Amino acid sequence: MKIPQKGMSKDDIFERLGDYRSRDLDWQSGRVFGYIFDPGPEVRDVAKEAYGMFLTENGLDFTAFPSLLRLENELVGMMRHHLNGDEQVVGNFTSGGTESIMLAVKSARDYFRAKKPQIKEPEMILPATAHAAFHKAAHYLGVRVVQVPVAPASYKADVKAIAEAIGPNTILIVGSAPSYTHGVIDPIREMAALALEKEILFHCDACVGGFMLPYFRRLGASVPEFDFSVPGVTSISVDLHKYAYAAKGASIILYRNKNIRRYQIFACSHWTGYTVVNNAVQSSKSGGPMAAAWAVINYIGDEGYLEFARKKLEATRKVVEGIEQIDGLRILGKPEMCLVAFTSDDLNVFHIIDEMNSKGWYIQPALSYGNSPRHIHMSINVSNVNWIDQFLSDLAGAVEKARQSKSDESSEQLRQMISSIDFSSMSEEDFASMLQLAGIDGEALPERMADINEIMDFLSPEIREQLLVEYVNNLFA
Ligand SMILES: Cc1ncc(COP(=O)(O)O)c(C=O)c1O
Structure with missing residues (x-):
C-alpha cells in the first residue's frame, strides 16, 4: 500500500469506504444485541452535525477553545446532578469507559502516593465481574489486582470476601452498577461503607448503567443505590456513548471532590515546547465527540430518555421471560437493567450462537471464568425492541438445531x-x-x-x- 500519487475523487473515496464497510456487522438491522447504541436516524443526524461542527477544534488547549471548556463543564454538571452529586463533585469528559477507569485508578494511585507514601505496591480489589478495563489500568499503572469471586447465584460482589482481601496496600475497591457480564448491581452501599471505614477509595463503575439506571428507577424498577448519595463512593464512571446514545468517544469520570481529582491532572514543564496540562489521558483531541454528546443529550432530553428506558425495560422483561420458557436455557443472575446473560447446562451455547448468526442475529459469546459458566450475552437497545418476538422464536429454533450439532x-x-x-x-x-x-x-x-x-x-x-x-x-x- 502506498499513498496514491494523485488524490482520489470524492466519489471514488466514498465508494471505496462504502465497499470496505459492506462486510461489517449490519447494525441497522435491529438484530444486533451489542457494540452499537443507535438512537435512530433523527438523533444520529444531530450527533453527526454537532460532531462535524467541532471536528477541527482541539481539546489540547481549553484556553484557546473556551467552547470546549464550556461543553465539558455543562456535561459534567448534568451528570453530577443525574448521579446525585453535591456541588463538591467534579469531573471530566473522556474518550470512553476505559479512559475514565484508567483515570480513576491513576487518581487513586497518586492520591495514596501522596497520603501514604509507605505503600510501595498499591493494590485494588476487584470482584471477578469488574470490567477488563480495570485489569488494563492495573497493567498500565503498576497497580496489583486482588481479585475476589462473586456470589455464585446472584453474581454480585461478595462483601465478606472483599473485607477479607483488604490489606495494608489496598488503595481502591471497585463495584459495578451494573456489571457488564450479568447486568446485576453490586451491593454498592455495603462495599462503599467498608471502603469508608478502612479509609480506602471506592470506584463505582457505572459506565454501562449510570445514565439509564435513574430512568429505570423512575419507571418503578428496583434499582439499588449506586451513586453519590451513597457515603464512601469516591468516584463514578458513566459513559455517554452507551445508553446516553452519544457518538463514540464519550464518557464522564466524576470524583467526590477536587482533592481526589487533583491526582488525575497531568502537567509537564520538563521539555522545550508549549506548556502541557491535561485533564485526561489524551492531549490533542477533536472537539467532535464532546459536541456530539452535548447535542444528543440536549436533543433527546429527560422525557426522551425516560421513553427509551420504558421500551428497553419492557423488551428486557420479555426477553428474560421468553428465554426462561425455552427448554434447556437458563438466565444467569437476575438482570437489573437491560443486559442479559444466559447459558445452557446441557447444550453447547456456542452452537446456539452460530445458529443465530446464520439468521442474521448478533449475540455475544462469553467464556467460562470462575463461577460464571460459558454463556451468551445480550445488551438490549431501543433499536432491538421491535424484534424481540422474532428473536425469541429464532432462538427456540437455534436451540433445537444446537441439540443436533456436533464438533467437526x-x-x-x-x-x-x-x-x-x-x-x-x-x-x-x-x-x-x-x-x-x-x-x-x-x-x-x-x-x-x-x-x-x-x-x-x-x-x-x-x-x-x-x-x-x-x-x-x-x-x-
Ligand atoms: C461496566 C463497564 N465498564 C467499562 C466498560 C468499558 O467501556 P469502553 O468500551 O467505553 O472503554 C464497559 C464496556 O462495555 C462496561 O460495560
Whole structure:
C-alpha cells in the first residue's frame, strides 16, 4: 500500500469506504444485541452535525477553545446532578469507559502516593465481574489486582470476601452498577461503607448503567443505590456513548471532590515546547465527540430518555421471560437493567450462537471464568425492541438445531493436540500453528465459531490471553 500519487475523487473515496464497510456487522438491522447504541436516524443526524461542527477544534488547549471548556463543564454538571452529586463533585469528559477507569485508578494511585507514601505496591480489589478495563489500568499503572469471586447465584460482589482481601496496600475497591457480564448491581452501599471505614477509595463503575439506571428507577424498577448519595463512593464512571446514545468517544469520570481529582491532572514543564496540562489521558483531541454528546443529550432530553428506558425495560422483561420458557436455557443472575446473560447446562451455547448468526442475529459469546459458566450475552437497545418476538422464536429454533450439532473433525484434532501440549514451553510459532489449525488465518474468521470458542473455553485464561495477543499481532499490518 502506498499513498496514491494523485488524490482520489470524492466519489471514488466514498465508494471505496462504502465497499470496505459492506462486510461489517449490519447494525441497522435491529438484530444486533451489542457494540452499537443507535438512537435512530433523527438523533444520529444531530450527533453527526454537532460532531462535524467541532471536528477541527482541539481539546489540547481549553484556553484557546473556551467552547470546549464550556461543553465539558455543562456535561459534567448534568451528570453530577443525574448521579446525585453535591456541588463538591467534579469531573471530566473522556474518550470512553476505559479512559475514565484508567483515570480513576491513576487518581487513586497518586492520591495514596501522596497520603501514604509507605505503600510501595498499591493494590485494588476487584470482584471477578469488574470490567477488563480495570485489569488494563492495573497493567498500565503498576497497580496489583486482588481479585475476589462473586456470589455464585446472584453474581454480585461478595462483601465478606472483599473485607477479607483488604490489606495494608489496598488503595481502591471497585463495584459495578451494573456489571457488564450479568447486568446485576453490586451491593454498592455495603462495599462503599467498608471502603469508608478502612479509609480506602471506592470506584463505582457505572459506565454501562449510570445514565439509564435513574430512568429505570423512575419507571418503578428496583434499582439499588449506586451513586453519590451513597457515603464512601469516591468516584463514578458513566459513559455517554452507551445508553446516553452519544457518538463514540464519550464518557464522564466524576470524583467526590477536587482533592481526589487533583491526582488525575497531568502537567509537564520538563521539555522545550508549549506548556502541557491535561485533564485526561489524551492531549490533542477533536472537539467532535464532546459536541456530539452535548447535542444528543440536549436533543433527546429527560422525557426522551425516560421513553427509551420504558421500551428497553419492557423488551428486557420479555426477553428474560421468553428465554426462561425455552427448554434447556437458563438466565444467569437476575438482570437489573437491560443486559442479559444466559447459558445452557446441557447444550453447547456456542452452537446456539452460530445458529443465530446464520439468521442474521448478533449475540455475544462469553467464556467460562470462575463461577460464571460459558454463556451468551445480550445488551438490549431501543433499536432491538421491535424484534424481540422474532428473536425469541429464532432462538427456540437455534436451540433445537444446537441439540443436533456436533464438533467437526479438525476441532477434534485440535482438542487432542491441546490435551498433549505443554503450554509453558510453547513458542510463538506453536501458537501461530495452533491458530492456523483452528481456521484462524488472515482477516476473516470462520463463519462458524463454536468449535473455536469451545477450545478457547477449554484453555486457561493465561493461554487464552497469549493466543489473542498472537492473533492480533498477526492480524494488523
Ligand atoms: C461496566 C463497564 N465498564 C467499562 C466498560 C468499558 O467501556 P469502553 O468500551 O467505553 O472503554 C464497559 C464496556 O462495555 C462496561 O460495560
